[in-house]
Amino acid sequence: MATRCGNMSAMAALTSHESSVVGDVATGLFIGGQWRDAEGGKRFDVEDPATGQTITQVADASVADGKAALDAAVAAQDEWGQTPPRERGEILRSAWEMITARADDLSLLMTLEMGKPLTESRAEITYGSEFFRWFSEEAVRISGRYSVAPAGGSRLLTMKQPVGPCLMITPWNFPLAMGTRKIGPAIAAGCTMVVKPAALTPLSMLALAGILAEAGLPDGVLNVVTTKSTGEVMEPLIRDPRLRKLTFTGSTEVGRGLVEQSAQGLLRLSMELGGNAPFLVFGDADVDDAVAGAMLAKMRNVGEACTAANRFIVHESVADEFSAKLAEKMGAMSMGRGTEDGVEVGPLVEAKQRDKVRELVEDAVEAGAKTSVGGDAPEGDGYFYSPTVLTGVPTSARMFREEIFGPVAPIFTFTEDEEALAMANDTEFGLVAYLYTRDLNRAVWAYEGLQTGMVGVNQGIVSNPSAPFGGVKQSGFGREGGFEGIEEYLETKYVGIAL
Secondary structure, three states, X not given: OOEEOXXXXXXXXXXXXXXXXXXXXXXXXXXXXEEEOOHHHOEEEEEEOOOOEEEEEEEOOOHHHHXXXXXXXXXXXXXXXXXXXXXXXXXXXXXXXXXHHOHHHHHHHHHHHHOOOHHHHHHHHHHHXXXXXXXXHHHHHOXXXXXXXXXXXXXXXXXXXXXXXXXXXXXXXXXXXHHHHHHHHHHHHOOOEEEXXXXXXXXXXXXXXXXXXHOOOOOOOEEEOOOOOHHHHHHHHHOOOOOOEEEEEOOHHHHHHHHHHHHHHOOEEEEEOOOOEEEEEOOOOOHHHHHHHHHHHHHHHHHOOOOOEEEEEEEOOOHHHHHXXXXXXXXXXXXXXXXXXXXXXXXXXXXXXXXXXXXXXXXXXXXXXXXXXXXXXXXXXXXXXXXXXXXXXXXXXHHHOOOOOOOEEEEEEXXXXXXXXHHHHOOOEEOEEEEEOOOHHHXXXXXXXXXXXXXXXXXXXXXXXXXXXXXXXXXXXXXXXXXXHHHHHEEEEEEEEEO
């Protein structure tokens, strides 16, 4: 079974280096290019999920603070929208270079506030920073078209212009990357913005704001508002007629509410919501490759990812072999505080998330599933849950329908290919799917039939800054990354010219 490194209670206090990294981050509100306190000096705790101990406090914004941030974004919009594309791109390029140079400290900061092992935090820094490099290059490629009207006598001109002030609400699981893939295209397109990072993990975003200011981003283009009262502070901004776009990454339940609020202003929307990713292993698959891909698709970010494989749908002829090999690998992983050497599995982000994972596992076991490995929350400090493999899981179990967001791999079996595809599509979600097969025809049949916005064929990770990220059905709409990502921040204007 998974091993747990270190003594959590003995590590409650930060080391001097950890304290220095946390202390270097400004913890106020970033509004109009200035760091300031929240109204009334209110602050809230940020804790290390590996110990449950507070590592710092950040400003807790009020409704008035949120309005001040939007005021700053609106005031900066006209000038920023007219800034030459090359200048916007160079700012992003400079910020990418700074993030790359400071990757070690940014990784440590992320691990302290979110819990993932340092190796995973470093991978996120690399991935997240690439959105800045990608969109620094896209800034100068915004284009329109010019054509002769079919009937002659006039010319048709189209041009792209920035949408305008944007509100960005980002989640806790990828605290830097979920910001850079929204902020990058907005800066490239010429939009100003207000960013509200998750209260559980605000430090990475605050550090990013400091880097962008250092890179030369003009005052008011980026404003960061931290708050524990997200609904209270954000709703007035969403309903403000000056706001032109809302982008959100998070749960489908919250996303639905935000869409309703946005209807009054007919805002441009990008919604990256929940997932229930199927991982299909066909009878002809290379089982060892499939297990390696499953480890990536399931255990990246301790399973706390909307792209995490949620349902392993495995052909009955290879199910025993796949289950045994997956259980062996997951059971051998070492758990502990993410800053320790050799740790592969960190804590879940909070007690509430750990308790949900425990509840879903207990429900599956009560429904008849068998635990091959794991299935428990180790004693001690922090919000840990053991890597778990469940076999013989019935489709009546809640985890067939609900997003697990934890290190649990439930295995379902199928006999016919059509049955596998039907099981994979039997969900309200449609973000990503994974499939393993050595038959090209089967692969094409499967990825064309899967009702998802993304598919990984014989690979366990699909996220790439140069590719469009997004889903269908209840997983949302809009795309982030790729050539498509900047279009979310641009309006098309048509000009007819009479001759």
